Amino acid sequence: MTLDQLAPGQTAIIREVGGTGVFRRRLLELGLLPGTRVLRTGQAPLGDPLSFRVRGTLLSIRSADASLVEVIA
Amino acid sequence: MDRPTVVFVGNPNTGKSTLFNHLTNANAQVSNYPGTTVGHAVGELSLPHLGPVRCVDVPGTYSLAARSADERVALEAVLGxxxxxxxDVLVVLLDAPRLARSLYLALQLLELQVPIVFALNMMDEAEAAGQVPDADVLADELGAPVVPMVARRGLGADALLQALEQTLRGEHPAPGPPHRFSEPLRQDAEAALAALPAEMRPPGLPGARAVALGLWVLLSLDDDDALADLELDRSLLATIREQAxxxxxxxxxxIVGQRYAWIDAHVSALYGGPLRLQHAVQDRIDRVVLHPIxxxxxxxxVMFVVFQALFTWSAPLVDGIDASFGWLAGLVAPGFEAVAGSLAGPPRTLVETLGDLVVEGLIGGVGAVxxxxxxxxxLFLFIALLEGSGYLARAAYLMDRVLRLAGLPGQAFVPLLSGYACAVPAILATRTMPRWRDRLLTMMVLPLTSCSARLPVYTLLVAALFPPKIEGFPLPVQATALFAMYVFSTVVTVLAAVVLGGTVLAERPVPAMLELPPYRVPHLPTVLRSVRGAVSTFVREAGQVILFATVALWALLSFPRHAPEDLLAPEVIAEAVASGADLEALARPLALERSAGGYLGHLIEPVIAPLGYDWxxxxxxxGSFAAREVFVSTMGLVYGISEEVGSDDLSLHEKLRAERRADGSPTYTPLTGISIxxxxxxxMQCLSTLAVLRRETAGWRWPAFITVYMFALAWCLSFLIYQGGRALGFE
Structure with missing residues (x-):
């Protein structure tokens, strides 16, 4: 499954970060690496972007971007 | 010996500015790096033994190896x-409760082998969360001093100064990276170094720093637009990547994985146990603050208060400034008049001209700034408070989906909203947007938002030319027309953003990721520094242009000068003298017509005639270039009423309605009104906006483009409306 499919409150482990170029590098540098634990915390009132807690930081990620990250629930 | 230089580096939201502010006693100067739009602060601190030290605060960054101009400035400052x-020393901020994130940047900096002192900040938050990292263990692991701090309360500042002094004396040698990259990666990094231009590759670069710079090249410089001006051997980079x-x-x-591998292997030991993912207090606040209802x-x-402050609360202050400059002008003017009165001939004209220059040009110009x-x-007070509290990022999060319709990120909301009050502070407020492309796009469309200076123009035209009621139309016509102008402005702003974002500033999509920082009580000195910085850079760097332009515009509408006796017919003068009327006032419309500005009005008449306008x-x-609302007072002058006329002045309304074209038809019809x-x-009729745009985009190129596109848009749409309306039989 992908990161955007996590339910609020659900935790998962990142398996693979997709995308290319700057996009992928940015995700990796923020610490979304394979093996990292992620907690889906919530979403903005209009359903997008989504928020996640990774390595102690709360991040807002658009669901289209989150769909490029594969996770194992 | 020159004073030593200390550069402050760290992630955003780690209290870097607060620490910098505290150590430099808020004496920092905020300015741009030469040739860039990235702001930085330079200040000074005094060490007990070594004396004064130069301090540089670079923009907060998550990595040295990413895409933005901010990060490039940070890198150049760090590498000299x-x-x-x-x-001479880097002060690197570490976020005690969120070490994993800040250690990534710390490792990159350690790779550079420069002397470093680590400030382990936010220890109070770490204690509150029950996850306190061990500073001594961290210092051993990183090979450099680590000072636990609570910067906002000044705790640990003395220990930091002591560590700085020891490091400057060479008591702590420059640490190396605690992690080691794999051998193939080191070789690739060294090979990649050759792709850099010579000036970025100082001779005699120590081995480890060469690897670090090589890794930076591999990680950052691919198709990077922020660094497009670098002359790189891109084919060499492509070959290295392809071989790998x-x-x-x-x-x-x-590269990224080997850094995080070290972090992951050490973080739990630093905290004495695994980190929890949840953060009870913050998450509970978020459940309310980010709740749909x-x-x-x-x-x-919050947005209502911000807008209200700009639109309404600022009014007494603005009026106060206006009034005090009016008072100053009133104080100075009689002096010039008295001197002029004692003279005759050319000296008298000279003194009168000089008096007008001082009173109307200079005093008016300084007032205009x-x-x-x-x-x-x-605006910056509110932005700094919102930023310091952690809410600004959440406002962007809430608005992201809405602004995506315009191709903009959520951070554009506060600047765009501010634009409805005034584009000048709004353009400055785009500094809170991290990505340059998004910021530029926001600045390009901001002058289209319906600023408060347009309101008097709309009010004048609507009140003078629109009937209060139309049969069969249930709403009050004038209020509806005003409202329609706001809707129109908003729609055009969004459409312009979509079009410009898809053409001039087209780009491949970049992930719009945003950190939602922890909630905190804003740190007042940091807030005040932000306000002071915004005001002082505006006055210093945009003020000159505004002052010069205001004086030039005044000169345009005042020269060449004519005595009333040369303008008025003898019988008019005789009648005026007999009835005690003011000759100067009578002559003013004619003087304006014969000024350079009046001549220019005639000159552009053929261009604006298709829009329904006369000279x-x-x-x-x-006249409205000084500020759009000046249109009203210029029309007052043109029609010989007075300069002090307001948009609700009935005599001006009468004059407008009575004005006739050569064929006897009225000049001002509702259709002309709509067209205007x-x-x-x-x-783009605002010199101050242009001055600020020039300052924020570091040149005239973008202001020129914005001026051209806005005038083209204005002319075409007014043409379509006026000519289309006439073809359909409206007037």
Missing amino acids: LGDRPLP RSSGRDLVSE SGGLLFAL LVFIPQIAL KIGVGLI MVFFALA
Whole structure:
């Protein structure tokens, strides 16, 4: 499954970060690496972007971007 | 010996500015790096034994190896590239409760092998969360001093100064990276170094720093637009990447992964146990603040207050500035008049001209600059408070989906909202947007938002030319027309953003990721520094242009000068003298017509005639460059009423309605009114906005483009409306 499919409150482990170029590098540098634990915390009132807690930081990620990250629930 | 240089580096939201502010006693100067739009602060601190030290605060960054101009400035400051001095020590901020994130940047900096002192900040938050990292263990692991701190309360500041002093004396040698990259990666890094231009590759670069710079090249410089001006050997980089790929390696994953591997292996030990993912207090606040209903209401309330402050609360301050400059002018003017009265002939004219230059040009011009300060100060006060509390990022999060319709990120909301009060502070407020492309796009469309200076123009035209009621139309006509102008402005702003974002500023999508920082009580000195910085850079760097332009515009509408006796017919003079009327006032419309501005109004008449305007409206358009609302007083002058006329002045309404074209038809019809309002909604008629745009985009190129596109848009739409309306039989 992908990161955007996590339910609020659900935790998962990142398996693979997709995308290319700057996009992928940015995700990796923020610490979304394979093996990292992620907690889906919530979403903005209009359903997008989504928020996640990774390595102690709360991040807002658009669901289209989150769909490029594969996770194992 | 030169004073040593200390550069402060760290992630955003780690209290870097607060620490910098505390150590430098807020004496820092905020300015741009030469040739860039990235702001930085330079200050000074005094060490007990070594004395004064130069301190540089660079923009907060998550990595040295990413895409933005901010990160490039941070890198150049850290490495002492270009004409920046090589720092003697780096102060690197670590976020105690969120070490994993800040250690990534710390490792990159350690790779550079420069002397470092780590400030382990936010220890109070770490204690509150029950996850306190061990500073001594961290210092051992990193090979450099680590000072636990609570910067906002000044705790640990003395220990930091002591560590700085020891490091400057060479008591702590420059640490190396605690992690070691794999051998193939080191070789790739050294090979990649050759792709850099010579000036970024100082001779005799120590081995480890060469590897670090090589990794930076591999990680950052691919198709990077922020660094497009660098002359790189891109084919060499492509070859290195291709070779790695063919042996099944992905360089980006390797570089980033090997740094995080060290972090993951050490973080739990530093905290004495695994980190929890949840953060009870913060998450509980977020459940309310980001809730669809309570969060929406809070957002509306906060934005209402910000807008109210700009639109309404700033008014008394603005009026106060206006009044005090009027008072000053009133104080100075009689002096010049008295001197002029004692003279005759050319000296008298000279003194009169000089008096007008001082009173109307210079005093008016300085007033035109200072009048922006209340709004700038108020807006930056709110932005700094919202930023310091952690809410600004959440406002962007809440608005992201909405602004995506315009191709903009959520951070554009506060600047765009501010634009409805005034584009000048709003353009400055785009500094809170991290990505340059998004920021530029926001600045390009901001002058289209319906600023408060347009309102008097709309009010004048609507009140003078629109009937209060139309049969069969249930709403009050005039209020509906005003409202329609706001809707029109908003729609055009969004459409312009979509079009410009898809053409001039087209780009491949970049992930719009945003950190939602922890909630905190804003740190007042940091807030005040932000306000002071915004105001002082505006006055210093945009003020000159505004002052010069205001004086030039005044000269345009005042020269060449004519005595009333030369303008008025003898019988008019005789009648005026007999009835005691003011000759000067009688002659003013004619003087204006024969000024350079009046001549220019005639000159542009053929261009604006298809929009339904005559030369008098042309003069009004020229006058409105000082500020759009000046249109009203210029029309007052043109029609010989007075300069002090307001948009609700009935005599001006009468004059407008009575004005006739050569064929006897009225000049001002509702259709002309709409055409003028649309022109004012779209045209770039604000010198102050241009001055600020020049300052924020570091040149005239973008202001010139914005001026051209806005005037083209204004002319075309006004033309379509006026000519289309006439073809359909309206007037």
